[in-house]
Amino acid sequence: MPVFPEATPLERRRFWLLLLIAFIVIGAGMGLRDPWPSDEPRFALAAKQMVESGDWLFPHRGSELYSDKPPMLFWLEAASYTVLRSWRIAFLLPSLLAALGSLLLVYDLGRRLWNRQVGLYAASALLITFQFVYQTKRAQIDPLVMFYITAANWGLLVHMLKGPNWRAFWFGCFCAGLGVITKGVGVLALLLFLPYLVAVFGQWHGVSRMGDGAWWRWSLGLVALLFAMALWLVPMLLGAKAHAGDPAYAAYVNDILFHQTAGRYGKSWDHHHPVFYYVPIVLFTWLPLSLTYPGTLPRWWQALKTKDARILLPLGWIVLLLVFFSIPKGKRDVYIMPALPMLALITAPYLGELLQKRWLRIAGLAFIVIMGAAMLGVGAAALVAHPKFASEFATARGFEDGGRSLWWMALSIGVIMLALIVILRVRHAVAAVACSMAAMWLIWSLWAYPILNDSSSAAGLMQEVREHLPPGDQLGMVAWKEQNLLMLDRPATDFGFTKPWHDQYAAAVKWQAEDPSHRWLFALDGVMADCVDRSKAISLGHANRREWWMFRADAVVQGCLPGEDVDRVPAATLEE
Template identity: 55%
Template sequence: MNPCASLSHARPLWLRSARAELLLFGVFALLLLGLGIGLRDPWPSDEPRFALVAQWMVEHGQWLFPHRGHELYPDKPPVFMWLQALSYYLTHHWRIAFLLPSLLAALGALALVYDLARRLWNHRSALLAAATLLVTIHFTYQMRNAQIDPLLLGWITLANYGLLRHLLLGPSWRWFAVGCFFAGLGVATKGVGVLALLMLLPYLVARRGHWRQLALPVGGWRWAGGLALFFVPILGWLLPMLLVAHADGDPQHAAYVQNILFGQTVHRYATPTGHLHSPFYFLGIIVVDWLPLSLLLPWALPAWWRRLQRRDARFLLPLGWIVLMLLFFSFSPGKRDVYILPALPMTALALAPLLPGLLRRRGVRLAVCALTVLLAGALTAAAALAIHRHPAWAVKIEQSLDPQIWWMLLAIGAAGLVIVALTRVRRAPLGWLLFAGVLWSVYGLWGYPMLNGDRSARDVMVQARAMAGPDATIGLLAWKEQNLLMAAGPVAEFGFLKPWPQQYAEAIAWQRQDPAHRWIFSLDEAMGACVDRHRATYVGHANRREWWMFQANAVVPGCVPGASADPQADDTL
């Protein structure tokens, strides 16, 4: 069926034309997700790390073995960084390039949810499903960030799309091959991309139980051939890496291969060292982070159950896949909210045929209206209190953030209250849509430039260069990725994962070789008592840290600072 032809006969939701509605939604989605791109640099915790790796790829041609400075970075496969580097070749602007893969993944996921829901049900349900996904807080927030998980969501959604086109709307072996291929690309991006293939388990249950709305493709060799495509992108990355590591005999490359294949997959899942939570952790994420979508679940759960009792495979496959994914991550002691992010598009898809009826229910509208009032009211009240009363919590926040943040939050909150007054309960879903548009637009256009200097460490690195002068070399001690990424002029670094005392010893030895032209830029804690702060210069505060600069005359002879913190600890900003 031609999708453009079907749209011309589709029943519109708001406007006179389904095509016009889809075009308007596309523009709204692009603005909601894209406003602010180009107005900020990478922010911790992960964005500077990946951007630094991508920048190193562009500048040094190190594509198979990612580097964080001069050290190898073995924590993640390089696909996401490859795409950031490719985006730079296309745009020639890192402020755009580092966010472009996430933006495209988000827009792609919305298009796939819409198209699949339209094929399974109709345009109205599909448009509401895509809109619900777009304005769910967890989706919007994460897809505006330059991390691997938004790209993984894009690959898994594309894999699920291909599989469901075959299993529900097929047979279509071409789409089955597409689904398997992009599941493999998800593995090459972040190992858990294989979870897309769990869609085959509820399909087997439905096929054995003779469920309705199910395609019944036959051809054993085609199943095997499609699944073989799963390994193509994985081997396309692994084989060159393994061949180069074997050929050059570099022990660092051998350690990288061991870590990326086992340390960051099996060991990280079975014996994680951080982010430890209870098996019920993701239930809290769904309730809070998935607002306002989660407000629909009390009505959706019994509706889904009724459709499962009718043996409707259009619900069993996406819902069964979501349950399997939640179980998989719940069994591991280590959990983060982004692990279940790829479940959001399939949840919106399963909600699609229910949304036209749900959004007409007064209880649903009351809940959505209450959420808008509570969030807008809380922002307004907190901002007004901070501006006029300066309570202790506001003063503490202002130590890290620009005080103008209160005016931004006040503007967002006040706009939300005006929207609620205009839309009221009757049009509460539209009210949340408009409020989300205001929130993320203001955050991108006002918040990004305002917060960028501190969050990205740009301000302290500019100040450090001003202190050292244009020709001096700055050595980075106990640095974070944003410091090296934002550094201007000649710099040196002494490893990222090395213990701070070892970095300090190497930095001091390096400085002694040319004390007149070498400065050291250091985290306060890493200097300990080995640097005379009366002779050192305070650079500034960034990312909740204090930074100093000193020359050789500030060094206490014979002193070695203690290791007071773990240099590998993640940023929490």
């Protein structure tokens, strides 16, 4: 085992300060908002139904099985709630822990492969990157996938570059398996074998060679991978077999094992983009880290020319990951987020030198000036000139004051950013960029979350529903969204989620007619068509960019059923 020099008091202080800053920046706002569309309410609802039903094996979305994603995130959210008893904290806690875990892993890799200073640079570079903070402040699956893939990379890199360390290797393979049962792509960490083989056969410096008799130890990595996957797959398959009489469970198995994995990759049905879609992602959403590219690219090239395996393996893996996700038509920016920790790692060895370069400091200040000026301009224009975009935003969100609080927030962020530039200037450009990014995230979290929560989460809308629903009456939901059922916070009857809206409406009206004096329907405006007398219905207003109503049986036009055209709504209406 390698022996590391003991950390100096200064190094320890910097390490703990970095973790504290990460905790504050990423954790800010927890408890101030509910899950926001599009994915957060869906995952939180699945977790909530696990807790309430006791069925932690098969996620549900209302009355339907939910087979789009494996249940790893839902388990962690449900477990967090079981401990904390607060959904407002529990639904965000897995992302916060995944972020802190990723930072620790990158720090440790930098420490092992270079030194503690490089480890601090690596973790700091990751923390300052826009996409990393933006995504880890949300309750989506991608931060968790990033953590498991980074953990897998950690185990493989420690073994391949500082080994042999078979425990680290088996741990990495196990984490790759956990990544598979989180989103299916955890196995991509094993792409590290390709640049590793190049390094071994090319006699690169710093690569570990395991000997000819180690084949059986390598094979145990596959065992660790499959064991992690079996933790979910075996109980799930046995559970589906126990429900052999219900075709919904057979459809669940087929969808989650085949349609949502190989089917989604080979024949993508959404998020279609051209092959070079990720080029602007790595340039702009990875700011300000991407500002270092002009300095790191020639240094990476020089390291490759000198056969430095510490650069080859992570860099080669990043390239392979980008190529893999560029092949299918379906692309999203979060797909390549697992590459960010490795990018921060191979940037870190050169940051001490690069941060002294005047061109990089000026580039960092220019980035903040552009952001600050944009924030200041948008906020001032919305407050003074009331342009169309501001009015439309306020209307969509249901803000009676025109959203003035948010425009003041934007203006404040802009003023703070520009003030930091003026005060700190080029000499302290690093501090100006870091403080500006931190200020932006803190102000957004503490100021915007409470303002946007009611309209974004449907909390205000469902409060209206509860106020209009007499005690003891029942509610049926038509053309509903996950945030509606989640924020209702009481039992309701749904008529399917993926079922066509006109079929939902027909089933709902029939259900309501069985007890017309005590049953209400909650419905999207568009699905009601001319089959509901709106003068007898209750308008709930605008939320999540939609109009919502609730009504009793006396508002239903007898014998009228909406046509199939109600299911074909404009794309803008469906987007969150």
